[in-house]
Amino acid sequence: MSTILECKHLTKQYHQGDTTVNALQGVDVSFNKGEFVSISGPSGSGKSTLLHIIGSLEQPTDGDVILDGISLRNESRRELADIRLNRIGFVFQAYNLIPVLTAAENVEFILQLQGVDRQARRARSGELLKQVGLEGLENRRPGQLSGGQQQRVAVARALASHPAIVLADEPTANLDSKNSDELLALMSKLNQESNVTIIVATHDPKVIAHTRRHIVLTDGNIETDETRAA
Amino acid sequence: MRVLLILIPFAWRNLWRNQRRTLITLLVVSVGVWSILTFNAVIRAWSDSSLAGSLKNMTAEAQIHAQDYLDDPDMAHSFPEPTGELLQLLNSPSVANWAPRVRTPAIIQSEYETLPVTLVGIDPDREAGVSFIADSVKQGVQLKDAKDEGVILGRHLAKRLNTRIGKRIVLMANDINGRLEERGAKVIGIFSSSPTMEDSFMFTGLRPAQKLLHADGRLSEIAMMSSAQTPLPQLVTMTRQAAPGLDIQSWDELQPMTKGIHDLTEGFIYVWLWVMFVLIAIGVVNTQLMAVFERTQEFGLLQALGFRPNWVILEVLLEALQIIGFGVLVGSLAAYASVYFLQDGISLEGLSAGADFLGIERVLYPRLEAREFFTTVIVVWGLGVLTALWPARRAVKFNVIEAMRST
Numbered sequence: 001m002s003t004i005l006e007c008k009h010l011t012k013q014y015h016q017g018d019t020t021v022n023a024l025q026g027v028d029v030s031f032n033k034g035e036f037v038s039i040s041g042p043s044g045s046g047k048s049t050l051l052h053i054i055g056s057l058e059q060p061t062d063g064d065v066i067l068d069g070i071s072l073r074n075e076s077r078r079e080l081a082d083i084r085l086n087r088i089g090f091v092f093q094a095y096n097l098i099p100v101l102t103a104a105e106n107v108e109f110i111l112q113l114q115g116v117d118r119q120a121r122r123a124r125s126g127e128l129l130k131q132v133g134l135e136g137l138e139n140r141r142p143g144q145l146s147g148g149q150q151q152r153v154a155v156a157r158a159l160a161s162h163p164a165i166v167l168a169d170e171p172t173a174n175l176d177s178k179n180s181d182e183l184l185a186l187m188s189k190l191n192q193e194s195n196v197t198i199i200v201a202t203h204d205p206k207v208i209a210h211t212r213r214h215i216v217l218t219d220g221n222i223e224t225d226e227t228r229a230a
Numbered sequence: 231m232r233v234l235l236i237l238i239p240f241a242w243r244n245l246w247r248n249q250r251r252t253l254i255t256l257l258v259v260s261v262g263v264w265s266i267l268t269f270n271a272v273i274r275a276w277s278d279s280s281l282a283g284s285l286k287n288m289t290a291e292a293q294i295h296a297q298d299y300l301d302d303p304d305m306a307h308s309f310p311e312p313t314g315e316l317l318q319l320l321n322s323p324s325v326a327n328w329a330p331r332v333r334t335p336a337i338i339q340s341e342y343e344t345l346p347v348t349l350v351g352i353d354p355d356r357e358a359g360v361s362f363i364a365d366s367v368k369q370g371v372q373l374k375d376a377k378d379e380g381v382i383l384g385r386h387l388a389k390r391l392n393t394r395i396g397k398r399i400v401l402m403a404n405d406i407n408g409r410l411e412e413r414g415a416k417v418i419g420i421f422s423s424s425p426t427m428e429d430s431f432m433f434t435g436l437r438p439a440q441k442l443l444h445a446d447g448r449l450s451e452i453a454m455m456s457s458a459q460t461p462l463p464q465l466v467t468m469t470r471q472a473a474p475g476l477d478i479q480s481w482d483e484l485q486p487m488t489k490g491i492h493d494l495t496e497g498f499i500y501v502w503l504w505v506m507f508v509l510i511a512i513g514v515v516n517t518q519l520m521a522v523f524e525r526t527q528e529f530g531l532l533q534a535l536g537f538r539p540n541w542v543i544l545e546v547l548l549e550a551l552q553i554i555g556f557g558v559l560v561g562s563l564a565a566y567a568s569v570y571f572l573q574d575g576i577s578l579e580g581l582s583a584g585a586d587f588l589g590i591e592r593v594l595y596p597r598l599e600a601r602e603f604f605t606t607v608i609v610v611w612g613l614g615v616l617t618a619l620w621p622a623r624r625a626v627k628f629n630v631i632e633a634m635r636s637t
């Protein structure tokens with residue numbers, strides 16, 4: 001199995017007035033291509049911080065992230081933007097979609113920025129929206145979709161450009177159990193079908209049950225990192 | 231380029247998300263542009279008309295004199311009627327009109343009163359298009375021609391002299407040799423103009439004036455108007471070359487006051503432009519800042535998805551470019567329509583007495599000059615987009631995470 005992502009001694013400190021919060025205290029972890037990993041831990045344990053740093057949305061205080069062989073440490077803002085565009089898919093807890101674009105346009109937007117031609121874009125978004133069960137709703141705007149449907153569009157968008165990894169921060173937190181079950185089933189199906197690496201930060205035991213590898217963070221440290229046998 | 235093509239329609243859609251705000255910005259920009267252009271056209275018409283009025287008060291666009299006449303304006307400083315090269319130039323298409331004059335200080339005496347005045351001997355036909363006297367005789371008759379021996383007085387001067395049409399007056403002036411000469415003449419016409427004009431000037435035929443002053447074939451002054459084909463400064467230079475011994479000056483040298491007032495009005499137009507522009511800029515910055523702050527999360531999301539910082543700036547600028555462009559278009563069309571509507575003239579008939587007094591014509595003809603039109607449009611558009619840079623830069627300053635968090 002090839003390593004797709006490596007975190008080297010990641011530390012992150014936030015300064016608030018006189019107090020310093022150690023959000024991450026030297027996290028060393030690596031992920032293989034095609035893994036479906038959940039990260040859990042108490043609130044404030046550093047799950048989101050870790051995903052943000054991996055996703056290059058934040059800079060670590062110390063340490064480095066090697067994504068697909070590229071060290072993120074010394075890249076410019078512009079290069080980081082390009083890395084996010086081409087190699088990382090995000091699914092956030094809420095507010096994932098661009099309000100003025102339809103479901104299909106949201107999925108296609110990134111492909112458009114990458115310069116993929118119109119036909120290929122159409123085909124890809126059609127295929128993905130079908131896979132996430134939104135056939136027929138392609139031309140709805142986010143405001144005309146339910147929360148669960150919006151999250152599914154977000155998953156489709158995250159996968160659209162065949163990224164190296166998909167980072168999902170509590171993607172089911174705003175969904176009822178039926179919708180979270182569906183979203184999870186969808187994510188594990190897509191993980192298996194397209195062999196994309198997915199890392200999910202979550203409190204949801206059902207999500208954890210779905211993933212073979214499960215990491216627990218406490219106080220910015222990895223407490224356990226277990227992979228179940230297949 | 232590819233990104234630009236993606237962002238243009240994207241920006242357009244974003245613009246119409248908040249219709250009310252977009253319409254308000256549109257209104258601010260278009261009313262601003264409309265008022266700049268329309269105001270400009272009306273003020274310029276006013277300014278040109280009052281300049282034309284001042285120039286008709288005997289100054290014309292340029293004058294030819296003997297050297298030293300302006301320091302000591304009497305017949306001792308006269309020059310021969312034009313011949314040769316100068317005459318050729320005056321009769322060429324470069325000159326719209328020119329008028330030969332004898333002009334000297336004089337004393338006018340009625341049965342009741344003796345007053346100082348400037349005596350002007352004219353060829354009445356040649357004054358048309360050069361000075362007010364051609365069309366200001368309101369009572370009695372105009373001088374028939376340059377040989378007419380009658381005199382035309384200003385209404386106010388006639389009143390002060392207690393004389394009227396048909397009465398005789400006596401004129402006294404120094405002749406070309408400095409000897410005092412006098413002659414009787416009949417008042418044949420009364421002219422109306424501004425009080426200064428009415429009090430300062432009296433007119434008679436050029437020939438009798440020359441005769442009185444023993445200055446046959448000599449002039450004190452030639453007043454001239456340039457034609458559209460030759461700009462005034464060029465005409466002045468040409469005249470100086472054609473008549474090296476004479477003193478040629480343009481109106482702005484002869485009347486620095488008038489020049490100053492004219493410049494002041496022009497300056498006022500610019501002040502207005504800037505005031506309106508600042509208002510437009512405040513409007514644009516305000517709404518764009520609001521738009522940016524309202525969409526913090528969205529700009530965070532765009533960057534998380536891989537938008538380069540420059541693309542975010544570009545997107546906000548494109549929104550501004552489109553809304554301001556649209557506003558400028560509406561405003562300038564409205565201004566064009568307004569000026570078109572006013573092209574037959576704004577009648578000042580209601581204040582016509584005042585108009586005479588101010589020396590402007592009774593009807594103003596506003597017009598938009600193409601050059602000014604396009605400068606205004608481009609300046610407002612360009613600067614408007616420049617002001618939008620500020621909100622645009624705000625949009626990329628947000629920390630992506632914080633922006634996303636603010637649910």
Ligand SMILES: Nc1ncnc2c1ncn2[C@@H]1O[C@H](COP(=O)(O)OP(=O)(O)OP(=O)(O)O)[C@@H](O)[C@H]1O
Binds near residue numbers: 016045047049
């Ligand atoms: N911008 C910030 N400024 C200051 N402190 C921060 C900031 N972001 C996070 N923290 C702190 O860092 C620590 C880790 O936060 P993080 O959001 O990663 O936790 P989490 O595990 O995702 O929690 P939750 O389960 O509630 O989402 C917390 O103590 C948090 O208060």
Ligand SMILES: [Mg+2]
Binds near residue numbers: 169
């Ligand atoms: Mg979190």
